[in-house]
Amino acid sequence: MPAGRRERRLARAVALVSVVMFLAATPFAKMPLVQVWAFIPIYESVVVINDLITAVLLFGQFSILRSRALLVLASGYLFTAFTAISHALTFPGLFSPTGLLGAGPQSTAWLYMFWHGGFPLFVLAYALLKDDVDEASRTSTRQRGRAGATILAGVAAVFAVVCGLTLVATTGRDFLPAIMQGNRYSPAMTIVVSSVWMMNLIALASLWRRRPHTVLDMWLMVAMCAWLFDIALAAVLNAGRFDLGFYAGRIYGLLAASFLLAVLLIENGRLYARLAEANAGERHERQLVQEKTAKLMAVNEELEAFSYSVSHDLRGPLRSMDGFSLVLIEDYGDKLDQEGKDALERIRAASQRMGHLIDDLLRLSQVTRAELDIRQVDLSVLARGIADAIDQEQPGRTVEWAIEPGLSIRADPALMRIAMQNLLQNAWKFSGRANRPVIRVGALQRDSKTVYFVADNGVGFDMAHAGSLFGAFHRLHHVDDFPGTGIGLAIVQRIIRRHGGQIRAEAKEGEGATFFFSLAASKGGSDEQDSPAG
Amino acid sequence: MNKTVLLVEDNPDDVKLTLRAFKRNNMLNPIVVVRDGVEALDFLFARGDQAERAGKPLPTLIILDLKLPKLDGLGVLKAIRGDERTRLIPVVILTSSKEEQDMINGYSLGANSYVRKPVDFAEFMEAAKVLSIYWLMMNQPPPERNSA
Numbered sequence: 001m002p003a004g005r006r007e008r009r010l011a012r013a014v015a016l017v018s019v020v021m022f023l024a025a026t027p028f029a030k031m032p033l034v035q036v037w038a039f040i041p042i043y044e045s046v047v048v049i050n051d052l053i054t055a056v057l058l059f060g061q062f063s064i065l066r067s068r069a070l071l072v073l074a075s076g077y078l079f080t081a082f083t084a085i086s087h088a089l090t091f092p093g094l095f096s097p098t099g100l101l102g103a104g105p106q107s108t109a110w111l112y113m114f115w116h117g118g119f120p121l122f123v124l125a126y127a128l129l130k131d132d133v134d135e136a137s138r139t140s141t142r143q144r145g146r147a148g149a150t151i152l153a154g155v156a157a158v159f160a161v162v163c164g165l166t167l168v169a170t171t172g173r174d175f176l177p178a179i180m181q182g183n184r185y186s187p188a189m190t191i192v193v194s195s196v197w198m199m200n201l202i203a204l205a206s207l208w209r210r211r212p213h214t215v216l217d218m219w220l221m222v223a224m225c226a227w228l229f230d231i232a233l234a235a236v237l238n239a240g241r242f243d244l245g246f247y248a249g250r251i252y253g254l255l256a257a258s259f260l261l262a263v264l265l266i267e268n269g270r271l272y273a274r275l276a277e278a279n280a281g282e283r284h285e286r287q288l289v290q291e292k293t294a295k296l297m298a299v300n301e302e303l304e305a306f307s308y309s310v311s312h313d314l315r316g317p318l319r320s321m322d323g324f325s326l327v328l329i330e331d332y333g334d335k336l337d338q339e340g341k342d343a344l345e346r347i348r349a350a351s352q353r354m355g356h357l358i359d360d361l362l363r364l365s366q367v368t369r370a371e372l373d374i375r376q377v378d379l380s381v382l383a384r385g386i387a388d389a390i391d392q393e394q395p396g397r398t399v400e401w402a403i404e405p406g407l408s409i410r411a412d413p414a415l416m417r418i419a420m421q422n423l424l425q426n427a428w429k430f431s432g433r434a435n436r437p438v439i440r441v442g443a444l445q446r447d448s449k450t451v452y453f454v455a456d457n458g459v460g461f462d463m464a465h466a467g468s469l470f471g472a473f474h475r476l477h478h479v480d481d482f483p484g485t486g487i488g489l490a491i492v493q494r495i496i497r498r499h500g501g502q503i504r505a506e507a508k509e510g511e512g513a514t515f516f517f518s519l520a521a522s523k524g525g526s527d528e529q530d531s532p533a534g
Numbered sequence: 535m536n537k538t539v540l541l542v543e544d545n546p547d548d549v550k551l552t553l554r555a556f557k558r559n560n561m562l563n564p565i566v567v568v569r570d571g572v573e574a575l576d577f578l579f580a581r582g583d584q585a586e587r588a589g590k591p592l593p594t595l596i597i598l599d600l601k602l603p604k605l606d607g608l609g610v611l612k613a614i615r616g617d618e619r620t621r622l623i624p625v626v627i628l629t630s631s632k633e634e635q636d637m638i639n640g641y642s643l644g645a646n647s648y649v650r651k652p653v654d655f656a657e658f659m660e661a662a663k664v665l666s667i668y669w670l671m672m673n674q675p676p677p678e679r680n681s682a
Contacts, residue, residue, distance in 0.1 A: 312601050312630045315653055319630075320547035323655035327554065348654075355653030362632075 004215075011218045014259070015225050018252070022229040029237040029245030036242075037094060043250050044088035050257040051081035057264040059154075063147035069129035073220070075154045076122025080257070082162035083115040090170060103170045109180045109189070110169040116231050117196040118165070120203035123224060127206040130217070184240035193235040200228050219263040226256035300369065307365045314358050322351040360487035363418075367494050372412045374499075379407035379452065382417060383441045386424050397437070399428060404442035407452065409519055411499055419495040422488040423454040423515055429484070430477075430513065431458030455514035460507040469505055492517075537594035537670055539565045542574045542610060543628075544602050551655065552597075552628075555662035563670055566593065571605025574598075575613050578620050592623060595669045598645075600629040600636055608639055615644040622676035624669055 058074030089095065090103035090111060099108055169176070179189040204224040207217060234249025325344045333341065380403055387401040409416070424439065431437035440455045459477070461469075470493040492515075496503045500520025507513035539556075543549050549567055556565065568574045574596075575581065580588040596614065600607035607627065614620045626647040627640045640648050649665065652658050 308631065308633055315630045315651070316545055316548065318653045319551065319651060319655070319658070322653055323547070323551040323554075323658070326655045327551075352654050359632075366634075 007215055008213075008218060011222050015222050018222075018226055018229060018255070021248075022233065022252075025233060025244065025248045026237055029233055029243065029248070030239040031244040032239075033242055033244055033247060039247070039250075040091055040094055041088055043254065044084050046254060047084045047257045048081045048088075050254075050261050051077045051084065054257070054261045054264060055081060057261070057268070059151050061264075063151065066147065067129075069126045069131075071150065071154055072122055072129060073126040073216075074151075075158050076119050076126065077260075078155060078158045079122060079162060080115060080119050082158060083111060083118065083165070086162060086166040086169075087111040087115055090166075101166060101170050104173040106173050106176060106178055106180055107169045109185075110173070110176055111166065112235070113179075113192055113196050114165045114169065116227065116235075117199050118161075119227070120199040120224070123203040123220065124199075124206055126220075127203065127210045130210055185235070189235070193231065197228065197231050197236065200224060200231060204228065215263060215267065216260070219259045223256040223259045226252045226259065230256060303365065304369065307362055307369075310358060310362065315355060318351040318355050318358075322348045322355075325351075357487075360491075364487055364491050364494065367415060367418065367491050368498070370412075370415060372415070372498060374410055374412055377409050377411050377413050377416055379409050379416070379420070380405045380441070382413075383407075383420055383424065383454075386417070386421050387439070390425065390428050394428075397428075397432065399431065400436065400438045402438060402440040402442075404440075407441070407443050409452070411519055412495075415495045415498065419492045420454075422492045426488055426515075427454055427456035427458065427513075429458075430460070431456040434458050434512075449518055451516050451518050453514050453516045455512065457512040460509050460511050460513045462509050463507060466505055466507065470503070537563045537675075538591070539563050539670070540574065540577065540593035540596045541565055541567045542571070542596065542598045542602065542607065543567065544569050544599065548599075548651070551658065552662065555655075555659045556666060558659060559663040559666055561662075561666040561670065563594075563666075570603040571607065571610040574602075574610050575605070578614065579617065592620060594623070594675050596623055596625045597628050597665075598625055600627060600631055600640070608636075608643060611640065611643045611645060624673065624675065626665060626669065628665075 055074045055077035058070055058077060062070040062074055086101065087108060090099035090101055090107045092099045092103070092105060092108060098104065101107075177188045177192075179186050179192055204221060207213075207221050207224065210217070213221070230249045230252035232249070233245040233252065238245025238249070240246070325347045328336070329341060329344050336344070383403045384401070387399075387403065391399070424441075427439045428437075431439060434457050436457075438457050441453070442455075443450050443452045445451070461477070470489045493503050496517045496519070501518040503515060503517040505513055505515050541549065541552060543552065553565060553567075556563075566577065568577050572582075576584045577587065578592065580586075580590070598607045598610060602610070605613075607629070611625060611627075614623065614625060621644075624646045625644070626649060627645045628649050628651060629636065630651050632650050637648050647665075647669075649661055652661065
């Protein structure tokens with residue numbers, strides 16, 4: 001995660017406090033204090049545990065992000081943990097008068113130098129490698145299986161190095177210059193510790209230079225500052241063990257070990273909180289969807305009950321009106337004059353018309369309610385079948401059907417049949433007065449979308465009145481001229497919309513009308529399936 | 535042998551018009567009218583008010599509306615098909631509904647025919663004519679099995 005402004009300020013503040021404390025402690029660094037032997041094992045245990053946990057967390061991040069930089073840094077923390085262990089074991093007078101592992105008087109001090117000189121090397125490597133973090137996180141998933149092996153190899157290598165250094169410091173102590181005289185420092189110490197200190201400074205500087213700084217980088221820098229003060233107080237400015245510098249330096253060491261751990265833990269906690277939040281949000285959303293679905297289903301059920309009742313109950317009275325009007329005409333016709341009979345016929349006609357309106361409304365609602373069964377449909381074959389049926393039903397008229405072959409769409413076959421039936425019957429109906437009626441069905445490409453059309457050369461209509469063309473029971477012609485209830489195009493529009501498509505009309509009075517429609521469901525179809533031939 | 539028709543219909547107008555349609559088509563079979571589902575089953579199974587019908591012949595044809603008070607048409611049909619005495623009697627559903635679900639349910643429960651009442655009475659007359667010719671004249675009814 002990149003560092004935010006607040007985090008940067010906090011890190012700066014912590015670093016500043018460290019500096020102030022360091023400056024305050026410096027004059028008293030050589031002041032001898034009580035020798036608290038228990039301080040050393042307690043301190044070193046805490047450092048070991050802190051560093052081990054930090055290493056584990058960093059290894060964990062490595063296994064996710066697969067960045068070599070993180071692997072190196074994790075190894076660095078593991079290195080300090082291991083070295084701290086051998087440092088504690090060899091500390092003279094702690095577990096045995098000279099220290100364990102065959103340690104001599106110089107061993108512990110040298111291990112301290114290895115410890116504090118080794119870690120900055122890891123940090124330096126981290127700083128040099130850290131640019132590949134982003135890159136690695138992008139191409140990570142590929143070799144997930146090998147993360148465990150890599151970590152294991154890293155742990156083994158660190159362990160081997162620490163064992164080697166311990167061996168050098170203990171068995172090979174004679175080859176190393178003496179830096180301790182009892183519990184106090186020798187002159188050689190100054191050179192050694194200065195170079196260790198310089199290494200830390202270089203590591204810090206290289207971290208500083210490799211921008212942008214992540215949260216991790218920033219707190220690593222704070223930790224490096226603390227290390228610098230640790231070394232300065234505990235090995236440069238003080239006189240030897242158990243003076244104020246020694247203790248204060250150790251406390252800086254502890255802080256250095258804790259900073260990164262704290263940051264990693266906080267970061268983990270934050271990520272977990274974010275995850276929990278996302279989960280809760282998702283759960284809430286799912287609940288909303290469920291509630292909406294339930295509501296929709298309830299509305300749908302009501303609608304179904306409503307249309308059932310419309311279908312059943314509204315027609316009853318119409319049957320009575322029509323039936324008893326006929327009874328009157330049949331049984332009492334001799335008592336009625338022509339006007340009376342005409343009135344009764346009008347009642348009958350109106351009842352029947354209303355019966356058809358109700359049926360149309362039901363059909364409209366059925367089209368809306370029907371479940372879509374999307375399949376590959378040959379629109380050309382469908383249109384041809386409807387055209388043939390119209391020709392057969394109405395042999396009195398000759399219409400030229402120009403249907404483009406091979407129009408393949410993805411749609412619900414039953415609904416598409418209803419839509420095409422309405423469009424073709426309309427075209428047929430409104431081209432009744434044309435000299436040579438031609439009805440064309442075809443497709444064209446517009447903005448990389450396939451648009452289908454049904455065109456006729458009939459009476460057409462004035463586009464000025466086309467606004468509510470697709471509204472239920474809306475008509476642009478008189479019933480006497482062209483019969484119909486005006487439900488057809490409303491049904492067609494619903495069907496096209498249910499397919500995720502759009503429909504519109506273009507017309508000119510006396511020249512014909514063209515209906516264009518698109519289908520969302522057909523987009524994939526033409527890709528996978530054969531493209532329309534011809 | 536009089537072939538009785540049982541008409542199960544709650545709308546008095548529809549009853550009147552149906553009877554007229556049959557009469558006009560010269561269908562002379564006796565027609566028994568019941569006004570709800572429970573009455574229909576009482577008649578068929580000689581229960582309740584119709585207890586005295588026990589042993590009398592059953593109708594040759596049942597004309598059944600779907601939307602009925604108390605017990606609806608599908609419930610009546612289920613009871614008819616579930617009883618040994620009545621399970622073979624031809625049942626014609628005559629209803630306003632052309633909901634697909636009603637048709638499917640009607641046929642699933644063993645209806646022999648499904649006719650929708652048209653609004654146009656002339657059409658209805660035609661339907662009644664075809665119905666009576668087919669089911670009362672042409673169709674061979676199942677043999678009576680429970681004649682005591």
